[in-house]
Amino acid sequence: MIPSVASLFQATELGQDIRPLVIGERTNANGSRRFRELLLNDDYQGCLEIALEQEAAGAHVLDVCAAYAGRDELRDMTELVRLFAGSLRMPLMIDSTTPSCIEACLRIYPGRCIVNSINLEDGGVNIRKVCALVKKYGAAVVALTINENGMAMTTEDKVTTAREIHDIAVNEFGLRPHDILFDPLTFTVGAGDETLRDAATQTLDALRRIKAELPGVFTLLGVSNISFGLSPYSRRLLNSVFLHEAVEAGLDAAIIDAAKIVPLARVSEEDREMCLDLLFDRVKDPEQGPLMAFIEHFTETDGENTDDAESDDDRRRPEQVLVDHVVDGRKEGLEDQLNILLTRNTPLAIINDLLVPAMRHVGDLFGRGEILLPFVLKSAEVMKAAVSFLEPLMEKDESEAVTKILLATVQGDVHDIGKNLVEIILSNNGYQVYNLGIKMPVETIIKKAREYDVDIIGLSGLLVKSAIVMQESMPQYEAAGLQAPVLLGGAALTPKFVAESCVPPYSSPVVYCADAFAGLKAVREFEAGTLAATTYNASSTPKRMRPGAKTAEIDRTITVPSVPFTGVRHTRDIDPAVLFPFINEQALFRGRWGYRRGKMGAEEYRDLIEKDVRPLYEDFKRRAVEDALIQPQVAYGYFPCRSEGDALIVIDGTQEHVFTFPRQEDPPHLCIADYFRTAEEGGDVAGFFVVTIGPNISEATHELYDANAYHDYLMLHGFSVEITDALAEYWHEMMREELGFVGDSPDTLTGYAVQEYRGSRYGFGYPACPDLDAHKPMFDMLKPEKIGVSLTEQMEMVPEQTTSAIIAHHPQAKYFAV
């Protein structure tokens, strides 16, 4: 178990990989005038602003203190905690010594917070009340080394007091050592108090001894106390140098203004020496002590160090700036940073030590729901650009052995968005990816797997049929003697299918991957030697519901509508703009594009949509028309028909085509054929269509992919999918009008999503008629070749952005799944 604290939104480890855990200090009524004034005006929203600034500045946890004379601490704290809990990602530190106030906050805080603080000032009364609460609510607690004699000044006193507190908290109240953060107190070395000349040393030694003598506990300091009484600029430098020394001595957490931490690398050698002299009371000039020398030095240099004029980038280490470029998905200035880093790092070290860990961090953030897929792709673009810049600078033999992965979309399947997302994620996490493309025969995959000597094979496919292709190919891979584990991904796959149908025929692990990040996880497991075949446990997986009509009783007396014509027509003159009102924006933004609301508040999400998403959407709509990206074309017709059992016999002139539809195995045993009348009932009519938006947008999409514009690639692809659906929705409405169903259009887009109109359209390949073989007779009837649509050997339509359907006019006909 990793000791952590948590907000409603995230867990934060107390022991950060890169210490210290930064605890923001500006929301303290005693420490910040701005905060105090807002509090005195009951301006809690204003207080939240400061909290958000601290979060943006990099605080991991926020200390909140509202204890101020004349104020109702309990009311202020509970108001602030409630407000902050809903708005801040970082967990809170409840800074109060009043047990009733602490308990009120613990009760309402939706996570694990830290209580600040306990001590032995009153001989052990209050500490016992607070420890009981900390135990009851499972919190963590800060312990100050204060006893009945006051604040512990010497290392010995600090350690002794810590030990006494540890005894009470752990032995009496059952807290675990890692629930406690000991603060051995910091006193200023800047006020000229002779008794405090060695204060830094006493505190640093206490840190070392507490860590050594009380195993498992954490340590904390209010770092900026070290520099009280000094000028603001010199304080920042002294705080930074002291922080560095404290971390070296074992400091885990620091209460500090996150915005004012100066990286040690930004402190000049000379300034640093001055700080160290003061901290360790090193007398170099017998005429004046280190404090006077320090003050004199910084009086001279203070003027020229108005660092507010510097940009943020300049103030941070270039390593951190590069990592931020990747995490923020920001390409501007990237090459400058790389050039700076190249003066002291090899290209390979920049990739392995900075870029790859940065991308992993991005992946982790995505995994925790803290960033959205579009932003991951922006980061991957930066990664790609950085690697492309560095690669020519690398020695040939410098590129070390990395895991090699082959990717392919299986035979008969043209869908490549899923496979390409996997390539983006894997290649930008430092792996060597061979992307063979779409419609790949088994033989080619085997040949290339041998040729490239790959470690892992990844297969993708959207179609139900592709799942079968994968299943049938596994014995072939086995017979060919391949030993690379096989990762399988695709919309039609389930862990059950993979475990039961794909795992057994192949000796090496066959692993189901739900998305690109599951693929990344599998590759890492392969490297760690822990990759295992997918297993399926029926009892732990709920059986999915099967929504749909609950009765099989279908009204046989519905009048057959009169059709405007029988046979087929082709239409090419459709203005793309008429489709826009039919675009399912919710599915586009949230589903296709990945701009999910997730943990955001309603307002924050609305802002994101209006600021980032809608402008992109408007631009695509403009380009759809101006650049002829969308060329809607339709092949459609009406045909006399009759149902016979599970089949629909469709009459096309002198020919009869048989469409056989599956019937539900469970009640109510629905089948599409049931919605049409039999010969005895007088026969019926059926509509069919094939609609396409043409090949241009697919080409534009692939150009974006080839140009490594990952973000726009995903966006344009998603747009093309949804506008194809919009065309189907639009044309279905046209056909309902032709059939005379006037005034049955839904009022809202949601109305279309839930079929608030007469009848239904069933897409081939979808749940009510999953078999794509129906495309064959339909192509005979509709001749969609005339609008540029053809079929693959797996009965899939090309171009990709094409869809087909049979239209039933029966009012009871609605979606269902077989």
Added chain:
Amino acid sequence: MRHICINCGYIYDPKKGDPMNDIPPGTAFEDLPDEWVCPMCYATTENFDPLD
């Protein structure tokens, strides 16, 4: 709170429930059974976003 399916745009409204899956009115989204899926496109609950 209402939730929206990110795949098809169907809105689950607790006030209405979901007759297609025999979910009575007044059932909170969080209280839907594990085996519940979108009545329109069969997406599982993790494919839903809060709406209000």
